[in-house]
Every structure is written in C-alpha cells, then in structure tokens.
Amino acid sequence: MGLVSTPATVLKTYEYSETSKILRLLTRDHGLCSAIAKGARRPRSRFGGLLEPFSDGVATFYVKEGRELHTLSGFELRRERQALGRELVRYAGAGLLTEIALRFASSEPDRELFEQLGRSLDRLVAQNGAVETAVLEETWRLIVRLGFAPALDPCSGCGRSPAPDETTHFDLVGGGIICDGCRRESAALSLKALAPRARTELALLVAGAADATVLETIRFQRNLLRDFIAYHLADHRPLNSFHFLEQRLG
C-alpha cells in the first residue's frame, strides 16, 4: 500500500529500544493500528513532544501488507491535550476512553468512532465542573458508538414502557431494563434495582444529554457503568483505568 496519511489519535505509547517509541493509534482511515516512531526518544528528534497520549494529528506511515507494525514517517500535530495530565479525574477519564478504544476498536476504519473519541477528549479538557458526569457521559457515548447501547425503554421482558415513577431493574446480562413484574418471573441474577431518579439520570447519560448536571445518583451510575463494561465489553474483568478512576473519586 505504501505511504499513507490519516488523522490519528495517540492512544498509548511504549518505549522501544533506546531511542524509539511504539504507538497505538486510532486512525480515521485505518482503524486501530500500531506504528513505530524510530528515534522519537532522542532529545533532538523531530517528533519531540508530539507523540503523547491523547494528542491528535495527521500520521504518515508506511504500510506493508501482512505487517501489523507500520513505520511512522511523520506526525503533524493538530491538537495536543497535555492539560489532561494536570487534573487526575480528567486524566483518569481520558485513560478510560482511550482504554476502551484500545480494547474494543478494530482495524476496520470507523470515522464516527474516531471523531467521537476526539470530541470526548476535547470535552474532558474543557469541562468546567461536573467532571465525573462528563467522564461517565463520554464513556457511554463511546460504548453506544461501539454498538453496545443499553435498552432503557421499553421493558425487555414484556415490552411495556414503565411509568416515570416506577422502580425498574437493570439487567446486566440482557443489557436493558426489565419491569418489576418481569423481574419476579426472571431467574436472572444480574439485576440492579433502578430507582426512578437513577433511571432518568441513566437515560440522560446514555443519550448524551446530562451536560454539566451534577447527578444525584452519580455513584450508582459509576458502578453500573463499571459492571456494564466488565460484562459486555471486557470478559467480566474491569478495565484498569476504571479502577484508577474509582480510586481517584473515592
């Protein structure tokens, strides 16, 4: 295929040999891929401080068929997000978003996923207050984009839309809500009681409409998101960055 250029976000970097770095990139046109930046760790490297996690730019690399590691020839910086390192909850949130992209994006190009990740990271940089809400909301946006949106209405058992003041249950296995009536008939062990307020706030988060709201059920939402990711995306194992986020939030 030869030399290609594509917008890319640096998800993670690894030191390689004495002078090089290996990058995991989410690219607009080539999906998730890896590239080696030779000499990037030399003090006077042309890559300098460009190849930092969360940075956006246009990556130019040589692609060889059948190879998984490409050779980076250039990276034209479009947006650096070093500010994320200056506040630990933002940093943890950005880590969570990039870990989700690393673990669950594919090598097939997904323009919308790429652009969503960029918007989500931008929001974490710019968010004024309610940072935890922003982290949860942007995480749900990525999950929805990856095709794992939970079904919040109607009940996945009987198909009835629950009343606004009705307590329902979130079925982790089914990935949606079930009403109290269906719960009695269900043998599912993966149910979490969903009070009306929690359901309303979950719907706001999943729809991306929570904005800067300080959520009343924020801890519940955090636990639910952690369990949802672990069950549906991560082979029942919580993500490292989610654990880091929880430690920062207490």
Place this chain on the structure above:
Amino acid sequence: MSVIDDLASEFTRLPGIGRKTAYRLTHYLLKIPPEEACRLARAIEAMAERVRRCSICNNLSESDPCEFCTNPTRDRTVICVVEEASDIAAIDGSGGYRGLYHVLGGCLSPLDGIGPEELNVDSLLARLNGEVREVIIATNPSVEGEATATYLHRAIGSRGVQVTRLARGLPVGGDLEYADGVTIAQALSGRRGM
C-alpha cells in the same frame, strides 16, 4: 529444549530483544572464549545477588542505605524525585545537583493500572521531616509524568515544603527551526526574564 534454545529463550525475556536477536546474542556468546562468557554470567549473578533497593530512597545499590543517602556531603534539604533509578545517573551526571534522590518506581498510568498505591509515595512523604525544604519533581515531560507531578504536588503541598518541577523547553544546542510545536509552546510559557 537444548542449552542454546534455553539461553535464547531467556534473552527474549529482555526488553527490546526478539527471537532473532536472542539467537544472534546466543551464537555470539558461543563464539567468544568460554571464560568471557563465564565472566558475563558471573557479573549477572553478582548483580542479582548484591544489588537491592535502598530502604530510604528506593535507589538500586549494593549497600542499604545507598551511597547517596549516606553521603554526608550531599545537601539533605533537597530531594529530587525521579521515576526510575536509571534517571539518577542522568541527573547526577549533569553535575548540577548535589541533593538527595527518591525513586518512585514508575508514573501514574490508568491504562497500566498504576495508581499512587503502586508507587513509592508513602516513603517519600515519610522523608519530609522538617529538614527537607524543597522537593524537585523530575518525572518525565510526558502526560503521565505531568499527572504524577500533579499528584505529588497535592500530596506534598500541605506539608510546608516547596515543590518545584524541572523546566521544559528547547534542548541546548538544538535548532529552533526544527523544534516541534509542543516543545516551543512549553519553552514560551516557561520563558524567563533576563
């Protein structure tokens, strides 16, 4: 598995060594005089047996406490915090620092599951005993290094100790024309009066 395969397999466990390089190193060792190969083996064995972590600063040393912590000529009012023991050689080799060191053992990394609990932060805080007036945070100039510095600043800040961070900007002898935008922006924001 033959002895050759066994050694090559051990080499592949080292960072940056793939299968081909491992076999190249193995065959090199087979070509040199046996006493040279044995000398290398003894050096590795001695290192593994004698080198340990300093119980004060977590530096790697043959003695505990290490040579920096026991040296009476070092300035004991300043501690330079580094990510890895190998960073000490770079800073001390510069000749511009005569204080003490503290090795964190890494930096905060959500993706790798490294939080403050995995770093040597508690032992650093325990060293801030009144004699120390300044802590220089010399973590790498990366997002991870910045996040680690931010955490340390918060953790140390309330103890009445001055916290400073290594300056960031253009390398000495570098060429402005070829510097990247991030480095130039850092140099501009950290400019000094003359």
